[in-house]
Amino acid sequence: MFSGHCPVCVTEGTPMDYSSLFAELPKGSLSDIIVDRITNALISGELKPGDRIPTETEFAEKLGVGRNAVREAIKVLVAFGVLEIRRSAGTFVVDHYKTSLLNPMIYGLILSEHSMSELLDVKIALSNSVMYLAMKEASPEDIAHLRELGETFRTAMNDPGTDNEACYQASLAFNEFLGSITHNPMLDQLDSVVRRIAAFTRHAAIEKSREIGEPDLLPANYLKEVDLIEEGGQSKIADFMDERMELWKRLLL
Structure with missing residues (x-):
């Protein structure tokens, strides 16, 4: 089980420990579990508004899953207005929730x-x-x-x-x-x-x-x-x- 440091937090500028994001996965739909994992990280404060989340490749490698499952999870959270994809920069937690998006x-x-x-x-x-x-x-x-x-x-x-x-x-x-x-x-x-x-x-x-x-x-x-x-x-x-x-x-x- 991975317990090291992951990408730099954009808002803080210091490395963050995303170990709970990469804890061993339980059984079930992989994309749903990844959505739940990211959601829990937001609730706990491990991820904060403006933070860049790990890349699809990093998620897939650390969790031992295919990139498709990670991609589907990210698509769901983008549709919910929780994450946003910034071209050439990565995927980030939104700074402010937009009420016009899917709730x-x-x-x-x-x-x-x-x-x-x-x-x-x-x-x-x-x-x-x-x-x-x-x-x-x-x-x-x-x-x-x-x-x-x-x-x-x-x-x-x-x-x-x-x-x-x-x-x-x-x-x-x-x-x-x-x-x-x-x-x-x-x-x-x-x-x-x-x-x-x-x-x-x-x-x-x-x-x-x-x-x-x-x-x-x-x-x-x-x-x-x-x-x-x-x-x-x-x-x-x-x-x-x-x-x-x-x-x-x-x-x-």
């Missing part, structure tokens, strides 16, 4: 069977965390802009000349900005995954509230959320989320 979590959730109730429970759980952090981290300017977005959504919903798609975009703008003012990129990214998975529920809720002649239901809920964030009323979050869940059930179930 495997989204496909995993899409391909799994989930009920509407389960989805709403997840939305509430994340909304709770987002609201809590927004209360702690949002600046007065953040809250003022969030209120503007809420009022824009209200105007769109109450204007018969504004179509449902425009209302959806106004709702999305409010929620995307709300996620950003938590100033917690990890939570914001998780929230963005659920927003994407649950996009159809937002469309359906907007359409239903306008159909039943109550277009202000959702905007009023959004603006109440802004009020609570501004007040810092953390003790009121649970009651607000219960109210929101009842609203979603009314419009979606």
